[in-house]
Amino acid sequence: MWQLNLTHWSDIDRMIAVTIIDYTDDNGRLTADLEEIYEVVAEEGDIDFDEVVAVLHGLQQFEPTGVFARDLQECLQLQLRQLPADTPNRDTANLLLTRYMAQFGAGDFKQIMRRARLTEDDLKAAIGLIQTLDPNPGHTYHSASTEYAIPDVFVSKKQDRWVVELNPDIAPKLRINDTYASMIQRADNSDQNNYLRDNLQEARWFLKSLLSRNETLMKVATKIVEHQRGFLEEGEIAMRPLILSEIAEQVEMHESTISRATTNKYMHTPRGVFELKYFFSSHVRNDDGSEHSSTAIQAIIKRLVSEESPRKPLSDSKIVTLLASEGITVARRTVAKYRDILHIPPSNERKRLV
Template sequence: MKISLQLKLGQQLTMTPQLQQAIRLLQLSTLDLQQEIHQALESNPMLEVDESQDADGSDASFDNDSSESNSQSDSGKDKSSNNSDDTGDSFAEQSSSDASYEASGDESHWEDSIPEQLTVDTNWDDIYQNSYTSGSPAPDNDEFESRDAASESLQDHLLWQLNLTTMSDTDRLIAMAIIDAVDANGQLSASLDSILEGLQEHLEIEEDEVLAVLHRIQHFDPVGVAARDLSECLLIQLNQVPETMVNDAIRNARTLVKDHLPLLGNRDYAQVMRLTRLKEPELRDAIAIIEKLDPRPGADIAPSSATYIVPDVFVTKDPRSGRWRVELNPETAPKLRINADYASLVKRSENSTDNNYLRDNLQEARWFLKSLQSRNETLLKVASRIVEHQQGFLEKGEEAMKPLVLHDIAEAVEMHESTISRVTTQKYMHTPRGIFELKYFFSSHVSTAGGGECSSTAIRALIKKLVVAENPRKPLSDSKITQLLEEQGINVARRTIAKYRESLSIPPSNERKRLV
């Protein structure tokens, strides 16, 4: 075997730590990004919050012609390296110009013109700043703390009432075992036999004793808690009505809940009226009373914690020009800059420990700020393209939503689809029609009779509109909805209609039937 030296020329993408940081910042949500910035400020002495500039002090907004050239200059390298992730190429290209990007504030790189065909106004106030700034003043420290306050659980609520109730020691132990078996909705999750079997290991008790304690707990607040099934839960609530106020409607409601609840759940009103010998007005009054009852009495005691959403992008319509304006939320991140005093201490020719520490932190600070800037640029470019494509939704609603996939936006901004996926995940847009995740504006398409395309989101909106306008006595079946959409030129299979209907939490036609 002969040993030889060979020279080869090739290309490869290297995932440097700086590139990994840029990609990671790109996919962070707003709250996660704030925490990341907070940690960077604490760990890197070269970074500081720029409190000298007002959040709205810079008004460098651009018109329709001001977003695409930057899209091309910042991401023109995205399509290289043998179909590799274009985000990496974009950030790698930015890293090559780090030496020329100094605190002197050279902004010639960002002053390219934008093609005129873009019909969306874009505000770059929060991106192109003098020095190393990004975003707005630092948020209060409270924003980095958890907003979820500790709430009382259903078990705590029941135990509190138990402590105020006079009971023997044995009954109290039985009550605690029953309360422990109550789920979050207030229903008993274990059978009486299993509870009795567990208690008999320590107590000499009979089933009647457990049943007596169960009945007492079922009248705790909320009434109907610890019920063994839905029928018992509703019947307990109906039995709470004082006898002086009981009328025929309440008696009929008790009969329906006790003996005919499955038929009532299936909307088989004809069979119910035949078995109970009730007239339609009497059945309607009884159903009205049942619908006011709470099938999950424990759910309101410890409601699920609210999730707060901070929009990353604001979309508004200029009343004078009629154009849609896209701008970053200035509250999503504090304005950062390099600490000039510490940066001046770095001596290029000295290799002492202190100087190396300052030099390393200065380089890390520069990369962090460039990663933040690149994140804002990419987010604004993608949001602008989405708004340009979905202006019909902003003006007319869901029925005007157009089909859109990641590839369409990726091609428009000259980036890879994986980059668009990162940008649109956990990023939110505030529009006049509400706050939506950027992924909401992407949907598949369905062919129309005229050869066009219709968005699946628009089809869902049409299904919801048809169901709202249907006759409650004769709800529209999935086949009928398919036929009505075909009359509008939209060809959708019945199983597709069923899938869309279920995604909207709309029950089937037999469960939507009502007595008018």
């Protein structure tokens, strides 16, 4: 809007521009078709569709470069056009985005080189230039509110032992006011005395509930630490399978109580701050009877993908084979599910030349 106020556009063009801005998300991308925007502005008077297109092109000259694009392809093309004409590989990069976007997105580089008659070095250089562009140019200016999780318990290693401590900031020391408590007369049945007596009883119950809550939290956190010592020592890859009923049985409480005690409760560890529920995960049972945590398996998949060759990424079937070599038996669909959870695209989309 600040940049718009610096232009000398007509009132009609400014109205169109404001409407287009309203249909732009925090990343700088249009969220509606231009036809839909035209239907909105056409209600304000006799406006041609070409005028809406012209205003859009004007807005696309605003900073940051690439805003008001209708899709990723246009966003990247806008940024390429703003580069100096003598920028190395600019024309080849624009060719990829204009004519071979589908093959580029699918990682079919051999077909691109054959059809565009490019050498591998030319293609690498063009892809390298495209990778310098910003797919979300407006994101830099978007200030999202940050919420901080306050840990309920602290876990630290002291003299080779993992120690759990309650966060004193979330467990303040409360006590009954002796002055008010001393005002209660044992044999007095007046309304004022009964009022004080009832509130004293409520205050005692409240303090008892807080104490019980903190004791439960400490018991649960301590058992989690005992069970997940491997995670604290080695990370996600050493996470053990754990379910609520196991902790409930060990602390002799109902499973629903454990569920409430671990919801929105956080543990501060040397590896970061985690919700208590993070330490619970399903398990995969192997033919030999051994079990592996789904969290640990996901960590292994993440490691395998990070170590793969960009030219020949691992297929889900290959990951199944590699997991089997580490003693973990899972189905291919399970690997695909975990990969989706980790936001890792399929192998054909991970293929890269650079």
